[in-house]
Amino acid sequence: MINDAEIGIAGAAGQGMQTIAFTLGKTFACAGYFSYTYHDIMSRIRGGSNLSVLRIKNTPVSSISYHLDLLVALDFEGILKNKNIIKKPGLIIYDGEKIKLERGEAGLFSVPLERLALEAGKDKVTVNSVATGAVVALLNGEVAACCEVIRELFAGKSEEVIANNINAVKSGFEYAKKNMPAGAGLQIKPANLAAKSLFINGSDALALAAIASGLKFYAGYPMSPSTAVMEYVAAKANSFKIIYEQAEDEIAAINMVVGAAYSGVRAMTATSGGGFALMTEGISLAGMTETPVVIVLTQRPGPATGFPTRTEQADLNMALYSGHGEFAKVILAPGTAAECFIIISRAFNLAEKYQVPVIVLTDQCLNDSSYTLKFSDLEIEPVNRGQLGFVPAGEPYTYQRYSLKETGVSPRLVPGCEKQVVCEDSDEHTEAGHISESAELRKLMVQKRLGKLKAIAAEIRPPAYSGANEPEILLVSWGSTFGAVKEAVELLNEKGVKAAMLHFSEIWPLPELELPCNLAQIKNIIAVEGNATGQFGALFSVHTGVTPHKSILRFDGRPITAEYIITKV
Amino acid sequence: MINDAEIGIAGAAGQGMQTIAFTLGKTFACAGYFSYTYHDIMSRIRGGSNLSVLRIKNTPVSSISYHLDLLVALDFEGILKNKNIIKKPGLIIYDGEKIKLERGEAGLFSVPLERLALEAGKDKVTVNSVATGAVVALLNGEVAACCEVIRELFAGKSEEVIANNINAVKSGFEYAKKNMPAGAGLQIKPANLAAKSLFINGSDALALAAIASGLKFYAGYPMSPSTAVMEYVAAKANSFKIIYEQAEDEIAAINMVVGAAYSGVRAMTATSGGGFALMTEGISLAGMTETPVVIVLTQRPGPATGFPTRTEQADLNMALYSGHGEFAKVILAPGTAAECFIIISRAFNLAEKYQVPVIVLTDQCLNDSSYTLKFSDLEIEPVNRGQLGFVPAGEPYTYQRYSLKETGVSPRLVPGCEKQVVCEDSDEHTEAGHISESAELRKLMVQKRLGKLKAIAAEIRPPAYSGANEPEILLVSWGSTFGAVKEAVELLNEKGVKAAMLHFSEIWPLPELELPCNLAQIKNIIAVEGNATGQFGALFSVHTGVTPHKSILRFDGRPITAEYIITKV
């Protein structure tokens, strides 16, 4: 019995590796394991060489290892490209009737995928289901559970399609049961999950969390790897009374979102680096007009077009200093799909309480990966709309959008209230919202807008600390690397190394840190991040006065793994 | 005899205060003084209340004091708004036949501007010339010199117009000579300038320097306070064989500039904060494609529209972290109009030598102000186009735009060379410039692009140091505050305070500092800058490990003055 299994599904774009990984992941999540998938994909629709990685574990997991116990290869290329990440002995499942192979270092197990698909599934397209069934067998899973997942996945398709796929799964399962090489099966020690789990990717989690937080307006422009957020909202817009619009470009999107927020609703957009760059003028607009907006920035490797379908954490500085001029903004960066819920709900609350733009930094790794979550772990902060008013008060036409208050936060009013008008202005302005050229007022207004940062900092959740109490090694990290760093710390601890992690999911404004350890006494503080210049490390050092002794960086478009960290510590 | 005089010219937009200030400034610059003008202006074409400030000194000057010896008021509002910045006793010149005034604290000297204009200048519009003449008289200047300046200024207009204005100047001069209150005249001690001086504003200096550095393509979109740069290039485009185009927006402008630079010429654009925000995606493109472009970012107070015609230094961080992803860029920030020459010529050289985008940070204060320069002080770095090739070499079709070299700098080739092709790509790419998804190549390419920073840092000019040798107070500053900070240090030194300045005109990548003083031993390091968050101070502290003890900041849209600094030290 093992604790941990990793399965790769390789093939050309369009062959459905992601579906196989998802189906298997969900099957095992339902069976009480923790599963997690990561997709290593090229920017093309058909062809090329992609790899979906599924990890199944009996403890929480949200990273992969790039060491495969099992590789399902849907084409020859898939074997060629990935054979060096197969553990020894390891096993490759492939269709020996289509691909001719000589014995390699890993074990080979030919499953006649296409033949079984045609026979059992009545259609070549059920090849994926055959492969899925075979893997279930090899992992000693339950074929019935898998069929259930297939049924859900194909909900909306005809009964015939569903039946075909279920037959294909069963046929793959049975074939593998009967023919698998002796000792090839993997038996993962069960995890003791009491309640049923959810299996969900980061994009869906972000979109769902926004809907659960009262999203009422979404405008965006497609851009990998953020598009799934938009498509999710689009699909649900009517059921949840959300106005959703595909904009002509990102500039339109952000300005629509600012308009909707001025008009009184919770509004959001999502994009990636290039689109975000185009939005920065609009973010400055939100800063000046004090309009609460939420922008999800799903990072991918840059500069420019870069690697459209891969992962990186290199847009932190851009986000932090986005927009001309100086104004308060908030930057949050969920570590897992589960954390998207609390983060997104807080994003809307902070935006509305402080009337500032809030940027949620994610990346391809978080957005495209599926995570196993316990429902009880999910948290949505209760809605707090701050000083938003819906009914007019005071003498007619006396409302002032930017009335100067100690806190910097002026009461908002939804436009359209009887005998009051709401004036927002991108120029420097009076309390009433009209253009001003006064030096004195300018100073007050700058201080008003920037003054909010202090109060926001006091609300920022502290970083997550875990591991040894008086660590010799402290890994400092942020965002989607959470899983890999946590795993690295656990592995180091197991080896007897006193390591700990300090993980930031809320990045700016950084609060005063109250830590269980004394930073000054730690010999080896290491910033771990998915970029080339150590952006968070620098921010950390300005903020704490303690400069990390070292950085572990990755910037080849692939996610950081525990092993990647450990070999570089 | 005094060393220093400051004259304010106040009135409504459209009344020509800037022309008066310029004419006077040039008159005295020609007479061997140092003159400097600053314009405190509203964002409107007519009306409102503007102030042009002219300072005349016998030593170099590039800041104002906001303490007027003399106020020329073209309307009543001009007196009202500015009377509190008039020195005591002080004098106000106004048209007593149009404005009725009671005796105030300052002395009053009524000059019948309009009547003299109609009589001598034959047209009300010559009011400005009358006022100019009157000021020349009060400053004991030479009316003939002033008439010369007028003649040049109106070059291209009809002889009649020129004659009218000259008559108007003379009439104002004579009236003032005859009628000025006893003791009202100011006699400034002559400066000993050997050679004839130039009188030029920052915008013209930037544009001229670009032309002198071989600018061949300019595209831009009007935006205060950068528009004058564009209009200057437009006017000279044909004479100096420059392709110049007004783009439909800033996004088009930067992409045109990148295209032209790819195509083999020196190309530039200029804009202000909002336009720059829109250009950031294009800057990332230049970073990825390694295309040498120069972007002048003329700062004004933000966020959003802010104060369109005023000054601030709050876009440093935006510039530094502009564009998604990570790549090398250079940031330069001239301190005076004179320094624009060396800076712009270096901007083009650094851009081409290292194939990176270079951002030149200026602000309204630098762009709109006129400075007195000695020609011998002006420096243009000889053209260095780096590894740009014009003739094909090697086997047909073997040229590789991104060939990996130790230095990170690959030979460029102008497209259109026989039997070679030049491929630039915004995706991560191969050495040949084609799309790649390789992790290994990605790493090499990231390192190639970022690796240039080290070599560039070694070329960055060190900050200017002046003042006491072992200072107790060190003022750290950058960009257009040069004049004010220098003056503050001089004043402090005169008072016996051991003060010095460390002024940065080249901001990024910061070189190792070799200073005449030991930072660690200075008790009071003060960052002086025109923003609210101390952006350069933070950069300085990350870079040197020494955090300034204090910041002196100004963010009300007005320029920092020596006094502003001294009262806050």
Added chain:
Amino acid sequence: MVTKQDYNSTDPVAWCPGCGNFSILNSLKDALVELGLEPWQVVLVSGIGQAAKLPHYLKCNLFNGLHGRALPAAFGIKAVNHKLKVIVHGGDGDAYAEGGNHFVHAIRRNADLTYFVHDNQIYGLTKGQASPTTDPGMKTGTTPFGSYNEPEQPMAVAIALNASFVARAFAGDPVQLVKIMKSALLHRGFSFVDILQPCITFNKTNTYQWYKERVYKLEEDPGYDPRDRSVAFTRSLEWGDKIPTGIIYECDRPVYEDHSPVSKDISLCREKLVLPKLEDLLKAYF
């Protein structure tokens, strides 16, 4: 009853005396009053430019955003706050240069907005540079040797995009202007009016006089059918000795608000925020 005085604003007007914008401001007030709209029922949205300052000069809700970006902001405002009358003002640079893309797509979207473009064929606020509608040959700060790009014909472009209401007015004829403004405001869908607006400071070519000598009213041609797209297109190209004013093109098209059950008849911003239950949302993921 709402009166013109109700619309008075105390904000000092920063336009040049004699500017064509005054007439547009005054006409807008007339139109709003004649339609019985109160200041709080109206939102004026604008970008940056002289024209874009207009919202400050009458009392009303306003959102004065970025240069070129008024239309998307207005869309966001209207989409969730349906009962508001959302009116957008901008200059020719704002509308056709920086904001050119939004102009195209706002027409395609056909949300219930009204767009008044103050077309002075120049950039006013930035002191006189060529705009997309500047006549060829005109010398400006950025076209010192004369403007050479083909001037955009906003009417023709709007018709090519099948805009549902396309009109031209002239600031020098406030009677017609008010009438057109009212029609535009009453039109359901995207209504677009290009208003010829003399800039007395920077455009010395297209003056009051210049326009006055050229404009004529389409409504005086009984044979003109603004519902015939081809005819309208041909007429929209007329620019020179004669310049047509009035409603040039009109058509029936589904309005943005009619497409989705959400945008049809509720003002989202006024609804109490009822959050869906997380359990329900997550059903598919268990």
Added chain:
Amino acid sequence: MVTKQDYNSTDPVAWCPGCGNFSILNSLKDALVELGLEPWQVVLVSGIGQAAKLPHYLKCNLFNGLHGRALPAAFGIKAVNHKLKVIVHGGDGDAYAEGGNHFVHAIRRNADLTYFVHDNQIYGLTKGQASPTTDPGMKTGTTPFGSYNEPEQPMAVAIALNASFVARAFAGDPVQLVKIMKSALLHRGFSFVDILQPCITFNKTNTYQWYKERVYKLEEDPGYDPRDRSVAFTRSLEWGDKIPTGIIYECDRPVYEDHSPVSKDISLCREKLVLPKLEDLLKAYF
């Protein structure tokens, strides 16, 4: 003599087998060869999208820039390097959504560029979202209840902007495509060809078959005069049962390069950089 083989590229093609883009790529090579252009004399410029990958698939100079921004980059390239043949390829999203503003102003500018838009009425590279030319009612990832915005008629818009060469072609008819491409490449000024391009993966409505049943050739109508703007406009609106292909509109307009003495006949990039003397430049300031 240049041959088609000279244009071969070793870069692996990332399009789906059967995609309409293959025919466009092949036709382009034919057109270039037939015009006797060598790879080094040509620069292909593109943005981002499936169409925008084309420049990688034939040997030539290329600048593969940002989504939507190919036209301004191409302008910069051509403006200083006149002898290059500058050809721009992009998708319908690239051209009419993200790049919509540049499309409008490139037409106004009329620089000597050729623009081939691969119009598959969908966003291909990002996996199937509505584009500005998506037919109403079509369900896509971002229009799950059917697209509702008025589809843009690129032909009509280009004519409204008085583009100097406006044509439509169909990837399924390479003979006509090559012919139109050659005419476009020979046209001096901005030539624009919208190429109907089946996306077999994400657009299941506008298939090869769908187009094939509808397209007809204008050149077969002897009465059709592509120089009559009004006639061309009316014809450009035809979309449905019948879709015209061929040169829809053509006119003589001054070309960008003719306006200024600089841009007329030199290739700035090839000239030795002779710096003006600072003294001379500064004369006016002494």
